[in-house]
Amino acid sequence: MNTNLFKEFNKHLCSYFFIIFIPIMALNICYQNYFLDTYKTEVIQQNNNNLNKFQVYFDHKIDLIHKVTSNLTRTPYFSDAYIRHNISSFYDILAELNAIKALDPTFVDIYYYNKNVPNTLYSCNGTYNINTYTQINPNFLNGYANFENKINSISKPIFQAPDDNILASLTPCIEYILPVHNQSAFFVFRINLSFFSDALHNIYDTENASYTYILSDTYELYKNAPPDFSLSLDNLPGTEPSNIQTTYKDHYYISSTSSPTSNLTYMSIVNEALLLAKVRTLSNKFILLNLLILLLGFIIIFVLTNKYYEPIRRLLASLHDFNFNLPKNLDALDQVAVGLDLLDRDNRRLNYEKSLLKLLSGTYKTISSFNMNPAHKDILLKYETYKIITLCPAPSYTLSNEDKQLLRQAKLAPLEGVDLYQVDYTESNMSIWIAFYQTGMDTLLKEALLNLDGALKATLSVPLRLCISHQYTELSGMPYALLECSKLSQHTDCTLHKTLLFYEEVNLQKPVEFSYPEAELSGLQDAITSRNIEKIELFVNILVDYINSLDECNPLLLPLAYTISHVFKKAAKILNITSVTNFDNLSKTNTPFSKALFTEYILTLSKEVIGIIQLHTEPCASSSIQVIIDYINQHYCEYDLSVSFLADHFNLSISNLSHQFKATTSVNVSSYINALRIEKAKQLLCTTSMTITDIATSIGYTQPSSFIRRFKQFTNMTPGEFRAQAK
Incomplete structure (x- = not known):
């Protein structure tokens, strides 16, 4: 056990439990009644808030019914003249009523009554003759x-309670009767009780000891109290809308409110005894629970200290290997925190540079499409006009480490209306800047670059070329601007003392032809989408030839790599291919970026995609299974x-993959993977001093016991016995 870490854990543990936790627990015991009253008040307040939501919700529902009926009365089918003079008005009214009924599942039926047809009651299901129909409810007539x-x-x-429905033979529902003032007519909406209960269930916490009443004048339209619950609601004070x-009445808290648009009153009743209990x-x-946490806290901290000290030590060692200058006077955990902050800062810097490289590749066409991508949250483009600026030594000169450091630290004087973004490309003997600026800032930008040029010329040990491209307004022109700066930096006819080179001012003595392979990239994407292997190989070869024609330090190489990766990923997504290697993973490796690495990356991508296309177009061919075998050999x-x-991964069914694999190799997939792992384990046992656990982890086994069991299955001996025999 590391003494330093042990002290750190216990120091934080004691600080928490003895300074914060125990005093709070003591206050909780001493002021329990205060907490009870506070909680009770909060519950009642929350209940009132829910009641208010309930009232607003149903007022909105009722307002919707009013708007629907208002719209119906404006239609010609419900006009008095249309009903009197058109025999087919019956069908039109039924169609309109059924259309309104479909708006809400709680609408059971809708009635329409017009005095121009005094004997007929329209409904969604047909009509009733109110003079001869025997099921008119006496309770509705009420004398x-x-x-x-x-x-x-x-x-x-007005609302009618379920017992007072117009028709007695139907299932009891709430009925809402609306007179039409500009006509001698009425609409009656039959509404299921779930109209209230469903909304109540969604708004209220079902664990609260509360009941809800909805009253319409003297009717109880709805209540969710149990049948044996009895509480007189008489002599309650009036409510305002x-x-x-x-x-407070009879140990109950009764909250009530009335609707400003209808005759409904909403009540919520909270049982004080149940609430306090x-x-x-x-x-x-x-x-x-506090006492249990106090005990478990000591146990957990002690266990974690023992279990997780090793990863923390490794993390500290890794941070030192990354050359992070961690303060020596800090404790181990504080060093870890500082190191993680430094790693986060480094990751943000890498993400910043990766965003700029994608921008330089011409992937984005507009500023809005770039700004809307959450991956570029650290960069916000505000101006459309831009120029590319490169800082590099004159031909035949190379930057020293001190010169590279000076270029990294070079800053342009702040200018209002100019945003400058720097890409650290010094490992390739160049620094790249992108200057976005307002229209009319060209002169000020040029003066600032002249000042920077003079300062760098006085400090660098080699002649510098500061090259500036044309002015562009479309992001897709980034690759062309890079090519301009590249040609300027490599132009040998420019005198060395002329360090500030504007593309439009320098005579390159021959027409400049830009050959950014946009057509080839588009053709490659179309070829992948159409699964045309011959065209894929053609466009890949053209792109490889184009890359080989560029100089090793050409700044277009890295942006072009992101563009090609984007083309493969976009086309593969259309084909539902998930195994395309991402350039982001390649760029995270420690291998320096080069043309050879780039071409190898393109050929690897094309091989993967072609293999998957063959796998789906020729499912029985052994060459197709070879793609999967190659993948297993790399990732076992x-x-x-x-x-x-x-x-x-390869978008196949498990049964199809297993059948094809065994038919080609005569072994199943699991056996093939385990055989590769065991052979690798034999090699590690014979050539290294790694522990059994480390070997198991390194070859893909999460548990040492699983590795030992599988090893014995293949070799008839344990790993330890095999190592001893090998010696």
């Missing part, structure tokens, strides 16, 4: 001689490599 007298007595929108008033139970459980040490992974 009126007939249906017409009852309906004429309604002068404003949209204002919640809470009253629940709160006390939760409080006692919390105290016990990865722990997640399996039949299902390969099937998903």
Whole structure:
């Protein structure tokens, strides 16, 4: 156990438990009643907020019904003249009513009554003769001689309770009656009780000890209280629309509010006894939980200190290997934190440079498409006009390490209206800047570059060429601007003392032809999409020849690599191919970027894509399975490599892959992978001093026991016995 780390863990542990946790637990016990009252108040307040949401929700629903009926009355089918003079009005009204019914699943039926047809009640299912139909509900008539007298007595929108439905034979529902003031007509919406209960379930916490009532004048339209619950709601103070008033009565907190647009009153009733009992139970459980956490905290910290010290030590060693200058006076954990901050800063810098390289490759056509990509969150382009600026030594000169450091630290004087982005390309003897600026800033930018040129000329040990491209306004022109600067930097006729070179000012003595392979890249994408192997090989060969024609230090190489990677990924996505190697993974390696690496990358990509296309077009050919075998030979040490992974990776079914693989190799996929791993393990056992656990991990086994069992299955001896015998 590292003493330093042990002290660190215990110091933080004691600080937490004895300075923060224990005092809070003591205060919790001493002021339990205060916490109970506070919690009770918060629950009631939350309940009131839910009640307010409930009221707003249903007022919106009712307002929707009003708007629907208003729109219906504007249609010609519901006009008095149309109903009187058109026999087919029956079908038109039914069609409109059914269309409105489909708007909400809680609408069971919609009735329409017009005095121009005094004996007919329209519904979504047909019509009823109100004089002869025997199921008119007496409760609805409520003492009126007939249906017409009852309906004429309604002068404003009202709700009818389920017991007072118009038709007694139907399933009880809430009915909402709306008179049409500019006509002698009425709309009646039959609404399922789920109209209230579903919304109540979505808005309210079902664990709260509360009940909800919805009243329409003296009717109880809805309540979710149990049948044996009894509480008189008489003598309660009146409510104002949209204002919640809470009253305490018989150990219940009754909150109520009324609707400003309808005759509905919403009530929420909270049982004080149940609420306080629940709160006390939760409080006692919390105290016990605090004690349990106190005990578990010491155990967990102790276990973690022992278990995770080794990864922390390795992390510190890795940080030192990366040459991060960690302060020696800090404790181990603080050093880790500082190191991770430095790694995060380094990753942000790499992401910044990668975004600029993709920008230089011409991948993006507009500023908005670049800014909308979340991968480039550290860069925000504001101006459309830009120039490319390169700083490099004159031909036949090479930058020293001191010169490279000076170029990295070179800064342009801040200019309002000019945004400057720098790409660290000094390892290739060049530094690249992108200057985005407002129109009319050319002169100021040129003066600033002259000042920078003079400062660098006085400090660098070699003659410098500061090359500036044409002015561009489209991002797709980035590769051309790079080519311009590249030609300027390599132009041998320019005198060495002329260090500031503008493309439009320097006579290159021959026409400049730009050959950025846009047509070839587009053709390559079309060839992959159409699965044309012959054309894929053709365009790949053209691109390789183009790359070989460029100089090793040409700044176009790296952006072009991102462009080609993007073309392969975009085309492969259309074909549902998931195994295309990403250039981002290649760029993370320690191998310096070069033309040879670039061409190898392109050939690897094309080989993968062609192999997968062959695999799907020639499923029985052994050459197609060779693509999978090659992939296994390269990745067999990865722990997640399996039949299902390969099937998903190559977009095949597990059964199809297994059948083709065994038919070609005479062994199944799992046996082939395990055989490769065991052979690698034999080599490591004989040539290294690695532990059994480290060997198991390095060849793809997550558990040493699984490795030992598999090794014995293949060799009839354990790894330890094999190593001893080999010696």
